[in-house]
Amino acid sequence: MSPIANLADADVLIIGAGIAGLTAARALEAAGFSVHVLDKGRGVGGRVATRRLENTFADHGAPCFRLDDPEVLSLWQEPLSRLAFLPAPLALDPRAYRCPEGAHRLPKVLASNLKIHLSVPVQSLTYQGNFWCAESPELRAKARALIVTAPLPQAAALFAPSDSDLAQRLEAHARTVCYRPQWTFFVDWKDGAPALPNGVFDFAEGALGLAIVQTNPLLWIVHASVAWTCEHLEEEAAFASQACHSALQKRYPEYHMRSVHAHRWRYARTEQPVADAFLAWSDRPQLLFAGDFCLASSVMGAARSGLAAARALIRQGFPT
Numbered sequence: 001m002s003p004i005a006n007l008a009d010a011d012v013l014i015i016g017a018g019i020a021g022l023t024a025a026r027a028l029e030a031a032g033f034s035v036h037v038l039d040k041g042r043g044v045g046g047r048v049a050t051r052r053l054e055n056t057f058a059d060h061g062a063p064c065f066r067l068d069d070p071e072v073l074s075l076w077q078e079p080l081s082r083l084a085f086l087p088a089p090l091a092l093d094p095r096a097y098r099c100p101e102g103a104h105r106l107p108k109v110l111a112s113n114l115k116i117h118l119s120v121p122v123q124s125l126t127y128q129g130n131f132w133c134a135e136s137p138e139l140r141a142k143a144r145a146l147i148v149t150a151p152l153p154q155a156a157a158l159f160a161p162s163d164s165d166l167a168q169r170l171e172a173h174a175r176t177v178c179y180r181p182q183w184t185f186f187v188d189w190k191d192g193a194p195a196l197p198n199g200v201f202d203f204a205e206g207a208l209g210l211a212i213v214q215t216n217p218l219l220w221i222v223h224a225s226v227a228w229t230c231e232h233l234e235e236e237a238a239f240a241s242q243a244c245h246s247a248l249q250k251r252y253p254e255y256h257m258r259s260v261h262a263h264r265w266r267y268a269r270t271e272q273p274v275a276d277a278f279l280a281w282s283d284r285p286q287l288l289f290a291g292d293f294c295l296a297s298s299v300m301g302a303a304r305s306g307l308a309a310a311r312a313l314i315r316q317g318f319p320t
């Protein structure tokens, strides 16, 4: 087994390279702090995710987002200037935009020039001698401040072995915000897809959910309804894909599908934000929790929370 590598100490450690973590990291770096971002995924973006498929792509997380917070936009100005945007389908959100090259382009440009360590599944977070320490099977990192942007149930699990009191506070918040899961499907139509008004279609009869057409007219992204997802959350992906396939076949018997793939989001969105810009407790120094559970369950909500957490650390500085 290879030895655990130690990262050089940074001022701030951020768990999660989703929109909240990337926004916090950009704000802190701009203010002169050294930052390491750790993420368990193979790419950045968290729930702003794009899957590459043969000759095309599928946004199986957030397909579009608003760009309407002036303070976030000011921080993102340079990376955003490298992206093209199109209006999202009207029926989806008339005030939102999409990236024609895939939603993942947004986190990709936000991540440029940051110190991001991918495929690092953090397993524990502990406070030792004025430092916050993160440990994963292959990497150890420590810093004087820590921002955790993982969904609250996952954040709680990281503290549970060393700080059960904090884990319980996080679990209590997780119950209040009420996470909703979601099965998402990519449907590849063989010779042509059924036409959808506005590129979006709400399934009647409560069947599966919402279908969204992307730039490729043969590809649909289908968001299962919360009710259907909750009922089938623990099923295998193969079962979920088959159910989606059958529902579409029944509805559109004259059309044929090449394939249907399923992706399960266990913590897709929250119902009720905590309404504070970030979470922190005075008896846990230099530790903040940010993400879309704070202000709004959206890309902009996550960004605003990440920015607020970074600004709080910048204001308070570090004891020397």
Ligand SMILES: Cc1cc2nc3c(=O)[nH]c(=O)nc-3n(C[C@H](O)[C@H](O)[C@H](O)COP(=O)(O)OP(=O)(O)OC[C@H]3O[C@@H](n4cnc5c(N)ncnc54)[C@H](O)[C@@H]3O)c2cc1C
Pocket (backbone or CB within 6 Å): 015, 016, 017, 018, 019, 020, 021, 038, 039, 040, 041, 044, 045, 046, 047, 048, 060, 061, 062, 063, 064, 065, 066, 120, 121, 122, 123, 149, 150, 151, 154, 158, 182, 184, 223, 265, 267, 268, 269, 290, 291, 292, 293, 296, 297, 298, 299, 300, 302
């Ligand atoms: C299917 C779907 C559709 C959506 N549609 C829209 C939409 O149309 N418009 C919109 O604005 N929003 C939409 N959203 C919501 C939006 O995607 C989220 O609100 C936002 O991306 C959350 O960002 P975040 O940074 O708070 O969290 P995340 O994106 O979840 O980032 C958290 C990161 O933490 C990492 N992490 C977790 N645990 C660990 C660990 N132990 N070690 C290391 N890393 C860890 C994860 O890998 C992840 O990258 C949608 C979400 C889903 C799932």
